[in-house]
Amino acid sequence: MTSNKRITKELAECTTHPPVGITVTLPNDSDLHTWHVILDGPEDSVYAGGKFGLVVKLPTEYPFKAPTITFSTRIYHPNVTNDSPGNICLGLLKSDKWKPSTRLASVLESVRALLEEPQPEDPLEARIADEYRTDRKEFEKNARAYVQRYAKGPVKFDASSAGPADGNASQPGAATATATATGSGGSRT
């Protein structure tokens, strides 16, 4: 209830003055707690030319609890799990680091910064992190191949239809809400 004013304000800011390379939409007008975000791969990165879907879930305790962010588009990255939905490791979202004054816009900017500069010291995919450190050429080749394969078409936010290779890799409980106005479990007024 108290958080709605804050969320509405953040949403307005993100849509009227969106951060570079970030497009925010609300899939379900009655649910302020689920955002769909399209992230443009940064120009000078291996992800250039790709469009990545992010699903942002705001807990009912937001902003006192951190949002959760998942990649609905598959991505080859040391800090994102190589499945669908892809979980992301971001320091400022950890409960001991999260501050309620932190804005979603800056969270999304950090996600984009992570694409520009992966952090292999703190990986979610150790193998990809290793490759990033020891065989950068191979890493870049693979990352680009993923972009071609998954991040070129229209952006999907439904994990189960995120890509051709893994129809059923979605994890229970992590399935994201689609634009169809079903199951408004998280909606609060």
Place this chain on the structure above:
Amino acid sequence: MDTDDDFMSNVSSDEDMIQDDSDNEVSGDEDFGFDDEPDVYIDSQKDVEKKKAAYEVNYKVYQPSDVQKQQDDLVNEVNMILDISREEAAILLRHFRWNKERLIEDYMDRPNQVLDAAGLSQSSVRELKIRSVPGFACDICCEDEPGLESFALKCGHRYCVDCYRQYLSQKILGEGEAARIQCPSEGCNLIIDARSLDILVTPELTERYHELLHRTYVEDKDNLKWCPAPDCENVVECAVKKKDLDRIVPAVACLCGHRFCFGCALNDHQPAPCELVKRWLKKCADDSETANWISANTKECPKCNSTIEKNGGCNHMTCRKCKHEFCWMCMGLWSEHGTSWYNCNRYEEKSGVEARDAQARSRISLERYLHYYNRYANHEQSARLDKDIYHKTEKKMVQLQKESGMSWIEVQYLSAASQALQMCRQTLMWTYAFAFYLARNNLTEIFEDNQKDLEMAVEALSEMFERPITSLADPKLKVEIMDKTSYCNKRRVILLEDTAQNLAEGRWTFNTDLIGSSSNGGPSVRR
């Protein structure tokens, strides 16, 4: 593995035979300040106050009020030495994980940096109070109505009172955080001081907050641990460090009667070192299929195949149907056990038989494991059954008084026997895990003999203990039970002393590495 199950319901007189009372008071406070003191407890020669048994460690048990007093004393001391408020002293101490010496040294060197790092920035110390500021808009909830009550920490970051309260509630109740809650502002690492907390939180939150603060004192210090017994609030102090756990098994006994390992907080597992215990428990869990099969409560009589249920701790089984007497552990004839040395405790390595193919090898290694597991599980189960029996012992003691005219004091020997049984079984159980990882050398034979002696004594006592009331009334049996009880306790001490001495001096060879890669038996977080 059922580890919470072995609390002794009552440890009293008998305990003193083994755990000399004065142990709890050796070593003055000054020995237990802060890290980096030498390892006095390993080398008993250095301990001039008293020659200690190798299997014992120095430790102290504190009650909650003692712990509170220690904290208060430290805070007062720092408050006086550094001439800062008690509140700031407490925050600084927590920041330095209660290492007073390091705090004072660092503070003397560079006070401003220390204050900054601890979140006690000296700049802009404002009046801490709730008020409404004209034109204020809360940056967290985005409310801006006139008259909105707000608060600012020393750093000047002002938010509405509701937001501060929700933030604190999330941290304190949701995340169990207390000592290091930072200002809610992004990038500001000021730690919310106790005075601001008093102003901001509701009483029930304050209570939890102080409880959590109180806990950090214990959790921050390596030489303190909570007694893991449920509902026990006591704290044990012991100087044994993680790196020493390959040379000593620091068994301690809380005032509540619970015996546990200071190293890993599991139930006392002497003589096996923590790392072996960890591996053994993992192995047992991994092999639980086999383990389940083995530890089944019923077996078939080796003679007539009728099903027999074990209902007491004693391994001497008599088939109800055919009266065949056998050993529950090895299923061998009991008559061969009772009279002479028996080989029930030792796995005879099939020397000479070269098991070349992998299948046979793995079968042998499984058989070897099962041999030790079987005996381990058996004692574990017996200890549990003996404990049930102990609960019934009181009843038995009442009955015996009626039957024999003995006084309550005069029947106490049954309680002592019951306690000895449980403690010895606990030790025996771990001797088998210990033996499983033990590589043979010239010392293993002595160990096995000690194990055998203790095991025989325990079985004998267990059997006497289970005799019907009518025969217990016989004064001759009473003397026998008392003798056997003290014999069991003595054998246990001998076994523990031998294993502990060799462990301290690094004379055992294990077929596994004792240096735990990731052994995190650290302070268990409770509640």
